[in-house]
Amino acid sequence: MKIALAQLNYHIGNFEANTKKIIHAINQAKEASADLIIFAELAIGGYPAKDLLRSKVFKQQCNAAIHQIAAHCQDIACIIGAPVTNSDPEGKALYNTAIFIEQGAVRNIVKKGLLPDYDVFDEYRYFEPNKRFDCITLNGVKIALTICEDLWDDDEGGNSYVGDPMSELRKENPDLLINIAASPFSYTHFEERVKVLSRQVVKSNRPLIYVNQVGAHMDIIFDGRSLALNNDGTKVAELKRFEEDLQYVTYHQKNITSTTAPTKDPITEIALIHDALILGLRDYFQKSGFKRAVLGLSGGLDSALVAALACEALGADNVLSILMPSVYSSDHSIKDAMDLVTNTGCKHHIVPIKDIASAYENTLAPLFEGLKHDTTEENIQARARAVILMAVSNKFGNILLNTSNKSEAAVGYGTLYGDMAGSISVIGDVYKSKAYELARYINREREIIPVNTIEKAPSAELRPDQKDSDSLPEYDLLDNILYELIENEKSGSEVVAMGFEKALVERVSKLLNNAEFKRFQAPPILRVSPKAFGTGRQIPLVAKYPY
């Protein structure tokens, strides 16, 4: 039995484009004489469609797509993910299902049991959990078909009232395991995924085919990397990272073979982050129908990184950098920024903000008379820059890229409606210490990020001789503490118990909490870590925070 693994990039709600793409893959697989083609979880409709799943029209379009696709499957079987209406009015409106199509008709609808509802997931909002699990059969092969989390028996999404779908399915002694997924990327996730899948293979002593989504939707990035594992745990196939791919494996007597050798090149964490950000940025623009970007280029590391990533994702011609020096900008800032412009080939303009800052100062002078300069005046500069960038965006249609990093976003070292502005935050899930790594990675072949940008002490340049280290601990230390508080969800006292200085942990924890109200209004952030700011981390604003 020849099986096609179709790892495609879907667009939420774009039924026309998705269905066309799906049918194209089906036709390819038919030409290759495949017996079965497998698509990802919620391929029809896209994921996460969120409250669009409540729309009657959306559901009608899902059903129409299923029938259209089925009509193309006369000579090939097909497994594809789709939301399907729950006929029981007592339960949630939909099931998250794997549709099994054979001879042009829907044969089985396999429903998902374990619905993740943590971090970025909220599947209980839409889907009824399934509690009954049965194998399907194709050409005499008994298949344990599951959807994503149903294979993750010991995950936090596990629910005692559903039980463990795979234990149920193993009782039927299946020949082959198939799992369709929409499993978002984080730089720690792939190893975990392989571990979980391998454990299932070993437990069942059966081969497994795993088909994931690829592509990005706002914050969430799917890395693809669909897999075929044999029952001894060997990797028979691994589909491309961050790209669409269609590969074939052959199933014969509880064994899988492939003519393509699985990807073997080792990849570093920072390379994964880089590739994820490129895909995230590219898909954000492409799927939103945007082409050109604009950003403020300061000469510092963060904006240089975002410019370089944008040039790679969108083409340097489509990236407009605006240099906005103030009286506090140091001599090297313009030079460093211009070096970046030269190295990347992006477009640029220089728009000094001196006169605008003066106009604010004069206008506000009667109101602020007798009061000292403070962060107010620094924020005015940051906001004046945002107004310029948004004016360029409004006038020319370029989309503003936000350049905040995760360390800044965490401690609130940024100005709301100022440098926190933008349609999408490119490196908002990348700590400053990792941003340096990323810059060095981008420079792996030639200097793109100017060396001086990497080597100079970071500064917001909003007052004379300002350094980030005036207000913040050194980034290596800060990021370590933040990682424990955010990614590891530790309490302050637990972090202190690890050996970090008490007063420092208290200060960082307080800064983190106090910045919740700023982050509430921040742009969506491309998610690359296991715990990004945004939908995956929901902290109430009007609260006393535990320490």
Add this chain to the structure above:
Amino acid sequence: MKIALAQLNYHIGNFEANTKKIIHAINQAKEASADLIIFAELAIGGYPAKDLLRSKVFKQQCNAAIHQIAAHCQDIACIIGAPVTNSDPEGKALYNTAIFIEQGAVRNIVKKGLLPDYDVFDEYRYFEPNKRFDCITLNGVKIALTICEDLWDDDEGGNSYVGDPMSELRKENPDLLINIAASPFSYTHFEERVKVLSRQVVKSNRPLIYVNQVGAHMDIIFDGRSLALNNDGTKVAELKRFEEDLQYVTYHQKNITSTTAPTKDPITEIALIHDALILGLRDYFQKSGFKRAVLGLSGGLDSALVAALACEALGADNVLSILMPSVYSSDHSIKDAMDLVTNTGCKHHIVPIKDIASAYENTLAPLFEGLKHDTTEENIQARARAVILMAVSNKFGNILLNTSNKSEAAVGYGTLYGDMAGSISVIGDVYKSKAYELARYINREREIIPVNTIEKAPSAELRPDQKDSDSLPEYDLLDNILYELIENEKSGSEVVAMGFEKALVERVSKLLNNAEFKRFQAPPILRVSPKAFGTGRQIPLVAKYPY
């Protein structure tokens, strides 16, 4: 059996303040010789605590509070809502429970079965659903004790895998029904709530005591209005609206009596909205530790409304209005704004934006050379005002109030980082047509909102002789279409089928979709309708929207 209904205003995570308040109510009830005191759902810890429920320290503080409260219940029984750890590692970490305390010790922990996970609710993110329902007994009285949604058997939160808790409990033939709730206000919700509770009373032929939270947390407003209903459906007690309250009823032989007559004054929808906004605004400030507000006062309806509401909620001394006329401001604008200042007694400053707008124009002239004026220049003015307001906020510590209404927020008739700025949106869930009603309600005794502000044609005054009606349909018509699309979640074609003009519905629907990216970065909105923008309406940004 004398029973105290304790309707209190909790602060999320503020265990010290909440516990003190709870123990104070217990002591009052003991002095009044009550046998039982009942508090709301999740009184301990507050609601919605969101991801704070994942914090170990938060959970420890919950447990400590339970024990501290129990120690004060030697001579009185107590029912109080709290999150309690689930000992089964297979399930979610917590249960949403009603703790039953008798003689100073926890006797029963009743767990919630039906966990709402729609609109603003996401209880599956944190809680394991209960599937077994048993009555508790106090002084020989058998009590069917449930938590909020468990009484709402036919609601969309119903889940076939939990079943209907009340059907189970009725089998035990209870003497009395008690429901503790955290049921947010919307202007349609109270009638629905009474209907559901009455149905349960009739089905069981038993009296019901219902204790709700009161108070606001960011967007969500609890209206209180706890109830005691007799088994013939008569209302024996109704606690205060939007205020803390402690009342007593007496249970004797399947019958409830009260010495206080239930509130009988009829209240209009607009009065409810007004009172909800006042509580929402007051609690946002009080619970965040803020005192003073700032806002931009244009002479138009929306900012006048927000100023008037803020003066009532925070005191006129704590409200600073900034008048920021431009060259496009009409003569009456300053006069109307000044009339509002006089009528309310709030503070004010006049800060003209002419020089700042010129500075932007001059600075951007080389970049925009040869290009026509368009919305870019209008947005610059709106953003220049936001920079001034934020500067005042930064310098003096006043919190910026957003003044957008729901109609504007819906169609994107507002400038991101401009008039969309603010820490909290006061009337962002109030359509423009309702805003007029609200203004007339505020003027019910004397003119607060200037009559000219109410009667003149609405205008953003960002270009000469601009009127809202140049860009938008008349608000009455627009709001009707929006209500069908948003509150009633109808598709465009369904709205057309109702008789609205096709081209207009298409245009409004498109505007609504295109503004999703702006609303993503909008401040939290005080929720008064059954479907507000914000957490209760989650639309993906990078998507093709169904029509």
